Amino acid sequence: MIISPAMAAHPQTAGTGSTGGANALLIILGVFILLGFVYFLQKRLRKRLAERNEEGR
Numbered sequence: 538m539i540i541s542p543a544m545a546a547h548p549q550t551a552g553t554g555s556t557g558g559a560n561a562l563l564i565i566l567g568v569f570i571l572l573g574f575v576y577f578l579q580k581r582l583r584k585r586l587a588e589r590n591e592e593g594r
């Protein structure tokens with residue numbers, strides 16, 4: 538047989554050496570950092586727009 542039964546049973550994870558747990562944690566951490574950055578930028582933008590609207594009055 539050319540392909541072993543072990544390789545045929547799990548072709549996606551065969552030979553990678555990673556279960557995906559650490560990668561998933563890094564992705565989740567990256568998403569939280571990105572969301573925090575977007576929140577920070579949105580807060581700064583709203584503050585700047587509020588100051589500009591007060592100057593125009």
